[in-house]
Amino acid sequence: MARMTTSRDVARLARVSQSTVSRVLSGKGNVRQETSERVMTAAQRLGYYVNETARSMKTKKSKSIGVVLPSLLNPFFSETAHSVYTYTKEHDRTMLIELTMDNPRAHQAVVKDLIGRRVEGLLLGAVSTGDTFMEEYCQHPVVPSVMYNRRLSKDIGNWVVSDNKLGSIMATTYLLTQGHRDILYVSGDMAYSTAVDRLMGYKFAMDNAGKKPRVVCGNYDYVQTFEVVGNVLDAEHFRQPTAIFAGNDLMALAVIGALTNRNLGPKSDIAVIGFDNISWPARRDINLTTISQRQDLMLKTALEGLFDLINGRTHTVRTVIKPELIIRGTA
Amino acid sequence: MARMTTSRDVARLARVSQSTVSRVLSGKGNVRQETSERVMTAAQRLGYYVNETARSMKTKKSKSIGVVLPSLLNPFFSETAHSVYTYTKEHDRTMLIELTMDNPRAHQAVVKDLIGRRVEGLLLGAVSTGDTFMEEYCQHPVVPSVMYNRRLSKDIGNWVVSDNKLGSIMATTYLLTQGHRDILYVSGDMAYSTAVDRLMGYKFAMDNAGKKPRVVCGNYDYVQTFEVVGNVLDAEHFRQPTAIFAGNDLMALAVIGALTNRNLGPKSDIAVIGFDNISWPARRDINLTTISQRQDLMLKTALEGLFDLINGRTHTVRTVIKPELIIRGTA
């Protein structure tokens, strides 16, 4: 491609100074109507697009916020990304997405990358509990950040998370009151606070009811859960659980998949409950009973908090969102 | 946040010139081992991150490619986004995502935005057939672009799409050979070439078989399809279709949802076939019969083409990907 037109080119054609072009296109400063029109026409004719790179270089505002997510293959996070886009746009910012690909070790690099690109703030949705880089970062931040959904084990930095332990207790208790005694819990990847807290809640509720907890690990992964739960279902010498509580909806879907595969019906044969309440399209036929993280509220809170941080309106943002039990058709 | 450290700060601390810092951190130019280490230590101590904005300002390479998608709520496109991330990363580029929110009118603005940010190339996955801005853009491009999946009606610009008409014929013919005569087609939003071509294929195949086509419009939207198809199913005075062919998988899921809601089974009562072959998590219990767009191949082709364009290795990229019939459990 040929060299791109600059404001200088526009200035030459419009017979004004380059700073006048800047004034017209940024909408700042007084410019005579006629001059303005001449500039606009010239810009149009040359197919001029303001160079945002140069602009943010000068203004020291990148107008962008960095978002770190584990993956876009989990509906929970692709929905998050979609909403982040909407909200940041409302705040006249663009979102820069980075993915860790479900690998905690990739986190540090993508955060550094985002900082290098001079994002004005960081929304971190893939923090693992023991991330030492993040621990240090929270002590000496260069750019405001808020952890979303997942957080560090040390209670530092800014975060908006849901009360995962409580949500887990709610789910387990609900199954208990439905008469279930053998409740299998499918855990997520224990590298993340959500998995830790949810497991804790499940154990707490089971202990309280004097029931024996039974746990398998699905790692927040569809395929792994499908297999691991399948193994449980196929083990003939053990008592089958009457209910399965999955640590997130993605794994709950895998559970249902494993069930269907064996001609077992969710609820009719084995109750299934998830966690997240993803507003994912197949909900009408799956109709999953789940714990809502109230994702939209959580995200909005995190983002508003981040903007408050950016604008110096606050120093800390720490919010716990109360989860909700959503009873549908699978439990 | 305090002013960020610059290479100048690092230079001062390391007692070298600023350009030496640049040489060390960009890995270009010869620097003595010892000097290099001194710079690295200084950078470390100051928490220095190279300002990519300034760097790309100077090098005139943004190291980023712009991606326009209709939405991240449709699994087809969130999967696309996920893969784009992987591929662009392999090419040492970052992806800048913009969404049209399924609104063709939003397209022009987001493309301009991306150009303003000086992306090196554009992957356009949300082009509508009659977009006059894009038509003009293709004649006088400022930045290389390739349309992905959807394209203009005028045959201009660069594109990688699947043979949607053929795919549609394959789906319809398959249903016909299965003995179906009353096949309902659920169309997508006719603003997009995919919807136009798929409808054409369906009609062609039906005509060929001497069957009467029957079409409703789901606009590529889950909720709308759920309702529209529900209406058909509830219309008592009409003959029910024995098979439903949905213009994409998202709508096929809505069809199955509407079926399930009425205690009808896909295949057992009414056959369902989709289009896309999204590798979406619930596939094991839904087990949707569909037409594969071979998304991965299509995307890879589009992106490789885009990079070829960027590097001046080619002038045009136009590829039609042959679709595949994937027979599973719903038809």
Added chain:
DNA sequence: GTGAAAGCGCTAACAT
């Protein structure tokens, strides 16, 4: 209301 000039933080000649 408009122009001239400085400078954002880098890289890339060009010197030495």
Added chain:
DNA sequence: ATGTTAGCGCTTTCAC
């Protein structure tokens, strides 16, 4: 091997 210098394309004083 390292320092000096000149911009990249803007915004923003400061003059006039």
